[in-house]
Amino acid sequence: MPVNATALRQHGLTADEYARIRELLGREPNFTELGVFGVMWSEHCSYKSSRRLLKGLPTQGPDILQGPGENAGVVRVGDGWACVFKIESHNHPSYIEPFQGAATGVGGILRDVFTMGARPVAIMDSLRFGPLSSPQNRTICDGVVSGIAHYGNCFGVANLGGETVFDPCYSGNPLVNAFALGIAREDGLFFGKARGIGNPVIYVGAKTGRDGIHGATMASEEFSEASAAKRPNVQVGDPFLEKLLLEACLEAMATGAILGIQDMGAAGLTSSSCEMGARAGTGIEMDLDRVPQRETGMNAYEMLLSESQERMLLVAERGREEEVFRVFRKWGLDAVTVGVVTGDGHLRVKHQGEVVADIPNTALTDEAPRYQRPMQPAPSGYPDAPRAGLLSARRDWNQDLRQLLACDNVSSKRWIWQQYDTMVRTNTLAGPGGDAGVVRMELEAGESRFALAMALDGNGRWCQLDPRQGARLAVAEAARKVAATGAQPLAATNCLNFGNPEKPEVMWQLAEAIGGIGDACRALGTPITGGNVSLYNETLGQGIQPTPVLGVVGRLELAPGQAPLGARFPAPGLDIVLLSAAPKQTADERRRRFGSSEYAAAILGQTWGAPPALDLDGELKLHQLLRHAFQQGWLASAHQVSTGGLAAALAECCLNQRAEQPRLTAVGAAIELSADEAMLALFEESAGRVLVSCAPAQRAALQAAAQAAGLVALHLGQTQSEGLRILLGGQEIIHLGGDEMAAAWEPALEAQLA
Amino acid sequence: MKLGVVVFPGSNCDHDALRAAAEASGQAAVPLWHESQDLEGCDGILLPGGFSYGDYLRAGALAHFSPILGAVKKFADAGHPVLGICNGFQILCEAGMLPGALLRNAGLRFVCRQVPIRVESTSTPFTSAYQRGEILYFPVAHGEGSYFAAPEVLDRLEQRQQVVFRYAGDNPNGSLRDIAGVCNEGRNVVGLMPHPERARRALLGSGDGEKIFASLAAVCQ
Numbered sequence A: 001m002p003v004n005a006t007a008l009r010q011h012g013l014t015a016d017e018y019a020r021i022r023e024l025l026g027r028e029p030n031f032t033e034l035g036v037f038g039v040m041w042s043e044h045c046s047y048k049s050s051r052r053l054l055k056g057l058p059t060q061g062p063d064i065l066q067g068p069g070e071n072a073g074v075v076r077v078g079d080g081w082a083c084v085f086k087i088e089s090h091n092h093p094s095y096i097e098p099f100q101g102a103a104t105g106v107g108g109i110l111r112d113v114f115t116m117g118a119r120p121v122a123i124m125d126s127l128r129f130g131p132l133s134s135p136q137n138r139t140i141c142d143g144v145v146s147g148i149a150h151y152g153n154c155f156g157v158a159n160l161g162g163e164t165v166f167d168p169c170y171s172g173n174p175l176v177n178a179f180a181l182g183i184a185r186e187d188g189l190f191f192g193k194a195r196g197i198g199n200p201v202i203y204v205g206a207k208t209g210r211d212g213i214h215g216a217t218m219a220s221e222e223f224s225e226a227s228a229a230k231r232p233n234v235q236v237g238d239p240f241l242e243k244l245l246l247e248a249c250l251e252a253m254a255t256g257a258i259l260g261i262q263d264m265g266a267a268g269l270t271s272s273s274c275e276m277g278a279r280a281g282t283g284i285e286m287d288l289d290r291v292p293q294r295e296t297g298m299n300a301y302e303m304l305l306s307e308s309q310e311r312m313l314l315v316a317e318r319g320r321e322e323e324v325f326r327v328f329r330k331w332g333l334d335a336v337t338v339g340v341v342t343g344d345g346h347l348r349v350k351h352q353g354e355v356v357a358d359i360p361n362t363a364l365t366d367e368a369p370r371y372q373r374p375m376q377p378a379p380s381g382y383p384d385a386p387r388a389g390l391l392s393a394r395r396d397w398n399q400d401l402r403q404l405l406a407c408d409n410v411s412s413k414r415w416i417w418q419q420y421d422t423m424v425r426t427n428t429l430a431g432p433g434g435d436a437g438v439v440r441m442e443l444e445a446g447e448s449r450f451a452l453a454m455a456l457d458g459n460g461r462w463c464q465l466d467p468r469q470g471a472r473l474a475v476a477e478a479a480r481k482v483a484a485t486g487a488q489p490l491a492a493t494n495c496l497n498f499g500n501p502e503k504p505e506v507m508w509q510l511a512e513a514i515g516g517i518g519d520a521c522r523a524l525g526t527p528i529t530g531g532n533v534s535l536y537n538e539t540l541g542q543g544i545q546p547t548p549v550l551g552v553v554g555r556l557e558l559a560p561g562q563a564p565l566g567a568r569f570p571a572p573g574l575d576i577v578l579l580s581a582a583p584k585q586t587a588d589e590r591r592r593r594f595g596s597s598e599y600a601a602a603i604l605g606q607t608w609g610a611p612p613a614l615d616l617d618g619e620l621k622l623h624q625l626l627r628h629a630f631q632q633g634w635l636a637s638a639h640q641v642s643t644g645g646l647a648a649a650l651a652e653c654c655l656n657q658r659a660e661q662p663r664l665t666a667v668g669a670a671i672e673l674s675a676d677e678a679m680l681a682l683f684e685e686s687a688g689r690v691l692v693s694c695a696p697a698q699r700a701a702l703q704a705a706a707q708a709a710g711l712v713a714l715h716l717g718q719t720q721s722e723g724l725r726i727l728l729g730g731q732e733i734i735h736l737g738g739d740e741m742a743a744a745w746e747p748a749l750e751a752q753l754a
Numbered sequence B: 001m002k003l004g005v006v007v008f009p010g011s012n013c014d015h016d017a018l019r020a021a022a023e024a025s026g027q028a029a030v031p032l033w034h035e036s037q038d039l040e041g042c043d044g045i046l047l048p049g050g051f052s053y054g055d056y057l058r059a060g061a062l063a064h065f066s067p068i069l070g071a072v073k074k075f076a077d078a079g080h081p082v083l084g085i086c087n088g089f090q091i092l093c094e095a096g097m098l099p100g101a102l103l104r105n106a107g108l109r110f111v112c113r114q115v116p117i118r119v120e121s122t123s124t125p126f127t128s129a130y131q132r133g134e135i136l137y138f139p140v141a142h143g144e145g146s147y148f149a150a151p152e153v154l155d156r157l158e159q160r161q162q163v164v165f166r167y168a169g170d171n172p173n174g175s176l177r178d179i180a181g182v183c184n185e186g187r188n189v190v191g192l193m194p195h196p197e198r199a200r201r202a203l204l205g206s207g208d209g210e211k212i213f214a215s216l217a218a219v220c221q
Helices: A005-010 A015-025 A031-040 A091-096 A098-114 A135-155 A225-233 A239-254 A268-280 A300-305 A321-330 A397-406 A460-465 A467-483 A504-524 A587-594 A598-604 A616-631 A645-655 A678-683 A696-708 A738-745 A748-753 B014-025 B067-077 B087-094 B151-159 B210-220
Strands: A064-066 A073-078 A081-089 A119-129 A158-166 A175-185 A200-205 A258-263 A283-287 A311-316 A334-342 A346-351 A354-360 A428-430 A437-440 A450-457 A488-497 A528-534 A547-557 A575-580 A635-640 A668-673 A689-694 A712-720 A724-728 A731-736 B003-007 B030-033 B044-047 B082-085 B101-103 B111-119 B135-142 B146-148 B163-167 B179-183 B189-192
Touching (some): A005 A015, A005 A031, A031 A300, A073 A450, A073 A488, A073 A528, A073 A547, A081 A098, A081 A450, A081 A488, A091 A175, A098 A175, A098 A239, A119 A135, A119 A239, A119 A437, A119 A450, A135 A158, A175 A450, A175 A488, A175 A547, A200 A321, A239 A258, A239 A311, A239 A321, A268 A283, A268 A300, A268 A311, A268 A334, A268 A346, A311 A321, A321 A334, A397 A598, A397 A645, A397 A731, A450 A467, A460 A467, A467 A504, A467 A616, A467 A635, A488 A504, A488 A616, A504 A547, A504 A616, A575 A696, A587 A678, A598 A645, A616 A689, A645 A678, A645 A724, A645 A738, A689 A696, A731 A738, B003 B014, B044 B210, B087 B101, B111 B179, B146 B179, B151 B179
Parallel strands (some): A119 A158, A283 A346, A488 A528, B003 B044, B044 B082
Antiparallel strands (some): A073 A081, A081 A175, A200 A311, A283 A334, A437 A450, A668 A712, A724 A731, B101 B146, B111 B135, B163 B179
């Protein structure tokens, strides 16, 4: 095929980029090479729009063993153990083919983790869908959830939940962000480096087919009506094969014969080989005739760009190939030497005796274009103040709370995660439904004192109103969820879901959000260890709200038999205390920020104003206080106040685990608030607040510690045996039975999807 | 006493079963590779949960052709204890070592949650430490767990008290007569869909499964 303007367009390359390619090669590329450049210089692989901005993120810290740039980040846990984790998007494929798109998203992130030498122990997902009133959105939601379940359940990794949000902006652009975490020995980590000239390059795992060709290019374009025609670009996952690949890789790594390894994700053979070479300053020469193939008659272009799943490329020590082959044979997997590490820094590919591509690795990686795209502040599109009279109308607060508990962004997500295996390998201390997921570190040498807590968070509406503040809040909330288990937040990973970066407003949103993430991660001591950028989330020119999703991982130190803190009030007769780092605000400021709440959107039907205020110093002190109070044994439960405000949080403390743990007895709460505007007191979403319960005898110590830290610790009331009762300035404004609340909260999602 | 856990490609609860078996027996449990025919002198065999051979065709359908299963059959015919959990139960049914079959869940979706089950028979090597009628909380985690057999087979199972566990108030998959677990006529082979190996610590949700392994340990001593 000729290299002409049409070919450039098909590969998503501009005329300027083509000129640069010619300059780097010192000649015209052939068609295969053009395909390789197209995919490696795609937004998905090269981060060409975002890389300059990402440089501003904090990535260092005393416990960070590996920051961005590898397959996943690595953080020290202690006692010689490390955790390996990352979040990655699979948005575009999940829109085109929800089941396989989501399934292969899980498969890809799991490979990123075990290629580092870690056994995956937990996954989570952050999902965004359009309203379920649309049949297409229901189909996408159902397909995505089934796809995640299919892959994770069969692979055998516990799914600890995550978050799911519904908003009209995700109707043509669902978001599927998959997070995975694994555990490794600090001295048993593996990296994607092609070390040692003359060492064999070995292909392992599934055979190569024609599936997924151009997946990375597809993920770097907007969608149109013709997108369904791209369905063949979506890869098909086989979790069984991936399970075998996991066991074989870990077993092969244990032989000591493997020097470097990388999964074949986007752009398959191409990206794995040139990135491994670039990281080590070496080259790779590969013979495509040796690549295991599932189809006949594939040409070099197809083999290099195939995104067939469940494949890995590794470099072994010369002479020890047989040790590696033996392990893969045992697991019934292909393992073939396809090339050799060279000293010239080139990716050289042969097919049927001819060199079909010869490109310096750095031209594909470090020399990929970097754009400083134009930016322009984007108006939020929302008014600054609510419609007249909206906040002062008389309302039935019981009715409002019932309605809020049943709305899609507050209701129980049990229908979703009941389809996930949440406890395989029997380490789950806190599964889906609480603030954060927690797995114990069950180690070869008996029990460990450490557990790992993890949570995902993002809020598109807040970022639409103010991307910088919205991003800061996402970091703070993810870290707060982790801290609410009693854990110390250690590090973060981010998935940046945005629209078309060629629009100056979108570019500005991206820059602001990355700035906000940097602010908050620095303040909270949680460096970014990697992640993923997903741009062009637009269909027919309609983009998503900017949706940075943050994953935060924390370390929990447990005494033998000690459980992490849960959200549920465990028993009647406990004191309920609201710990708060929320900044003081005037009444006008509160009303303005109230416009970003779920109550405003779902019950009042309007969004306005600004996201909640946030005091990052106070937030850090709050996390430290929670950890201290947990270690002192003062606390019986902790649940952060978020979507739906204090009223929804109180209801959740009563309803949490009610359906999952049939043996638990009912619990309720009665609290009294000082005189205030009822709507704000019940439903505002001020950041930096955590509802805790404690034995009455422990309250004084807790309040004293809070005061010493400059935090507010309001004693609100007591847990009861049943129902929720809220008094405001001496007047009862909420009184609902437990069954009444459960009837609103538990079946709402299922009723629309089952 | 030595316990073995069969490891098929795609088993993913083998690790949990090995751990439960080791802690009950007080000695390391033995992983038994699917290609082997040697049970290495084990006194009891567990078939763990997971997706053996990817559960392609039908859950458990391919595993029953594996070399190890011939050895397990001989072992069971000789009256030794064999327990199949989840995928292991599916394999035992496919292999004809237990009556009935496991169909896709009534809701056609994978279900993972804790359910109450009732102990219907204590005269098996895996339930002797329980009381008849006792209610246990075990997690289920499966997509194909709806127990099915012809009415006359079910009647015969009831008459011979081969129903070992029944869902008690929350049947998660549409199993006929709420059957969660059965045994063979010799009572030495038991299969159940719920996961006792995941119910061994109250900290992790329930400790009710511990006695399954304690029963086995007592029998094998």
